[in-house]
Amino acid sequence: MSAEGATNGSAAGAAAPHVELRRVTKRYGAVTAITDLSLTVEKGSFTALLGPSGCGKSTLLRMIAGLEEITAGQCFIDNIDVTGTPPAKRRIAMVFQSYALYPHMTVRQNIAFSLSVAGQSKKVQNERALEVARILELEPYLDRRPAELSGGQRQRVAIGRALVRKPEVFLFDEPLSNLDAKLRVQMRVELAKLHAELGATMIYVTHDQTEAMTLADKIVVLDRGVISQVGSPLALYNAPLNKFVAAFIGSPGMNFLGVDITATNGRTASVILPGGRTAQIGVSAGASARSAELGVRPEHLTIVDPNDPQAAFAGKIAIIEHLGNSTILYVDTPAGQLIVEGEGDLDAKPGQAVGLRLSESHARLFGETGATL
């Protein structure tokens, strides 16, 4: 669970590090926001910093941007130590959650602002603004003010303002959270497209695991100022290193239930499930706990006949949610209420007695500390 160990678990390791944080700590007075954190971001990658609010993900991004001082440790961009470098000289660009578009300037002026403060000629400013506007399909709006734009257009102007600087690294601080659900999906696709086109390094802060899963090729899960796990979206989903990551990734969330371990043979553990049935769950070598928490995702529980001999639990359906492509069931069992994801056309009724079959190969055991066994 240490930051070092987590970094080693990084999925993509071949590309050169573009942004690197070395043993970074951030303290606000007596409060420590980030504790001894190390992280590398490869060139051209799309890295998401994911975690609940207050986990330090925005602080981390702002430290890379230079907006927050680093209490201890170093920050490298392109192998240059930028720990003490002012934000403007780090060759980064940042897109804010609020967009921070200057209300008194037109779209053109907003996009060209960085060129203007750098003293570039009006001609260059215009050309570059136009170039960026073309990429982002903002040409018709160049002479409008932010107040006259829709949320999605404002978002694009904010991205344009970053784009015009031709930065080494793009930093996004929850850029989509002010948009409505439909627009968010649309902008998500546009961001993915932009990343593919530019091939630039992007670091993206979000608390929305769907955004992180869909956009990023590497996700850094943060929990109370330390890295919980680093990995590709699927690695995090299928092989969480700890209960925190397992619980945070996936929607609806993973089910957790207390189990007793009766025997381990180095590769699997025999556990007694609430209700008396037994199951064989994979563990890593050397696991020797007596009790653990079993985690299973909703799609790894299947509704079967209550008398099915292979059913791990017997229970009663409490609530059904039909989502069209799937059905979410809340089933009351001896292990508490479990969430089950079934087929979209699943025929079931509240109050109905059912059995739940457990896909044992997909279940995980978590020890007392929360680490995966």
Add this chain to the structure above:
Amino acid sequence: MTASVSAADLAAQPGARRLASLRRVDLAGLVVTLATLLGAVFWAFPLYWGLVTTFKPEYEVVRPGIALWPEHFTFANYGHVLLETKIGLWYVNSLITSGAVTLIVVVMAAGAGYAISQLDFPLRRFFWWMILASFMVPIPALIVNHFILMSQFRLINTLAGVVGPQLIAPVTVIIYKQFFDSVPKDFREAAVIDGASDFQLLFRIYLPMNWGITTALAIITFIGAWNLFLWPFLAVSSEDMMNITVGITQVHDAFGVQYARDLAVAMLAALPVALVYLIFQRRVTQAIMLSAGIKG
């Protein structure tokens, strides 16, 4: 006209129904309106009286009795003031000093407000408290100090001497500070990442984003500087350096006070301020509300 028509007569007419509906009109509102109107008349009458007097020959002014309209309408008073006095120069002096005060106060206060609101420097709190404290000292209480200071700088009888003490404007700093405080910090950070310096931040982001406040403060500062009498009166004794407000006191001749002429020059002195007010009415009201809010 209608007062002579009795209610009974009206009731007999077909318009009676309309009258009945009129009676249902909010009586309290009517009373308030009338009271306000009466107040306005009380307030405006001296202005009217002043204005109408300027068109009277002096002998008509000093004649006993109340004449609401001049018997002999004349522009002679204005003619005298415009041609025989240095009013043109006083106007220019007023314009220069008020303009300078406005410009310097706004730029300085915006800068100070920005620094105290946005920058982190040693003694920041101390300076803030100093500004708050200085705002609690009435300026006229310091007028002797100002005079001595200006005379030691050898600025008495100069336009710079008139301007100097008027640059103390803590309220303006306080208002700017408060408005800059409320600018979301994302704007600042976005501009910092874009490479903007503090001057660029102030003049390209913070000031334009608070343009309404700046114009309001500028107008109210200008009006204040234009109308100021006590300090320019003390600081200047040479007629060539006088403001229009001080210049009024010079419009007398060997025959003593000429009321119509004095009023004519007063009217001319007030004209620019009246115009500024009429044009920027909304902004002025806003500025007064702002400083009242701070003062309250």
